[in-house]
Amino acid sequence: MIDQIAFDERGLAPCVIQDAGTGEVLTLAWVNAESLQRTIETGEMHLWSRSRDELWRKGATSGNVQRVLELRYDCDADAVLALVDPAGPACHTGERTCFFRAADGDPQPVAHEALPVLERTIAARRDDAPEGSYTAKLLADPELIGEKVREEAEEVARAVAGESDERVAEESADLLYHLEVALASRGLGVDGAFDVLNRRRGERD
Numbered sequence: 001m002i003d004q005i006a007f008d009e010r011g012l013a014p015c016v017i018q019d020a021g022t023g024e025v026l027t028l029a030w031v032n033a034e035s036l037q038r039t040i041e042t043g044e045m046h047l048w049s050r051s052r053d054e055l056w057r058k059g060a061t062s063g064n065v066q067r068v069l070e071l072r073y074d075c076d077a078d079a080v081l082a083l084v085d086p087a088g089p090a091c092h093t094g095e096r097t098c099f100f101r102a103a104d105g106d107p108q109p110v111a112h113e114a115l116p117v118l119e120r121t122i123a124a125r126r127d128d129a130p131e132g133s134y135t136a137k138l139l140a141d142p143e144l145i146g147e148k149v150r151e152e153a154e155e156v157a158r159a160v161a162g163e164s165d166e167r168v169a170e171e172s173a174d175l176l177y178h179l180e181v182a183l184a185s186r187g188l189g190v191d192g193a194f195d196v197l198n199r200r201r202g203e204r205d
Contacts, residue, residue, distance in 0.1 A: 001071060002036050006078040012048060013080055017090065020069045020083035021191040022116035026090035027098040029058075031080055036071070043068055045084060064088030115190055118177065122184045138181045145185055148178045 007013050015031045018024065029047045031039070035055050038046035045058040045066035059065030066084040073080050091098040100107065109117070125135040138145050152175040159167045183189060 001040075001073065002033050004077050005033075005036070005073060005080065006076065007032060008078075012050070013078055015047065015080040015082055017045065017066065017082045017084055019086060019116075021085065021189070023112050024097055024116060025099055026066075026084070026086060026096070036080070039068055039071070039082070045082060059087060062088065062092075064090065066090070115176070115180065118180050119184070119189055122180055126184055135181060138178075139185050142185055145178065145182045149175070149182055152178050 005013050011032045012030045013032070015029050017026045017029060019026055030050055031046075032048045035046040035048045038055065038057075042057075045068055047056055047058060048054075049056050057065070065087045066082070067087070068082055068084050070083040071080060072083070089096050091100065093100075102108070122135055122139075125133050126139050129136045129140070138148065152171065156168070156171045156175050159171045180190060183192070
């Protein structure tokens with residue numbers, strides 16, 4: 001792959017780093033041939049610092065290493081995409097992603113962020129078990145979770161059969177929430193279900 005990259009006159013190429021599990025863009029950094037080689041050899045993200053003019057391993061001081069699942073490059077072969085499993089926040093500010101600001105104020109939620117944010121919220125309720133939390137109550141009662149998943153699935157089916165599109169979306173959101181809780185109760189994440197769907201790609205018409 002390294003031989004295919006069209007590095008610029010400084011020997012660098014931009015690298016978009018993306019959470020492989022959630023699809024969230026974590027940061028934009030720079031790589032050269034050496035850092036890419038180290039990344040491939042170690043399985044952890046290595047980058048090139050333009051300000052320090054040196055190779056650095058992501059998370060070397062913070063512990064927030066990024067395990068690389070796949071490297072891709074674009075159609076012009078002048079930019080790299082790294083799909084990673086991050087051990088912690090990507091940004092030096094402590095934010096999960098470096099892209100936590102928007103031109104017109106606070107970033108507005110977008111569709112692909114809904115499930116990852118929900119999953120992290122449920123995990124926090126599981127770990128902290130705050131008093132009065134509906135999510136914590138569900139997590140403490142696997143039988144209740146199963147009842148709620150069945151109930152919400154039936155409501156989705158009724159909505160699809162004869163209610164408005166808005167009701168279908170609302171009931172589907174309720175079902176997705178309860179499915180996420182069910183997964184969290186087993187120590188699982190939605191990425192496991194996504195992996196199954198990917199494996200089944202060639203099995204369906």
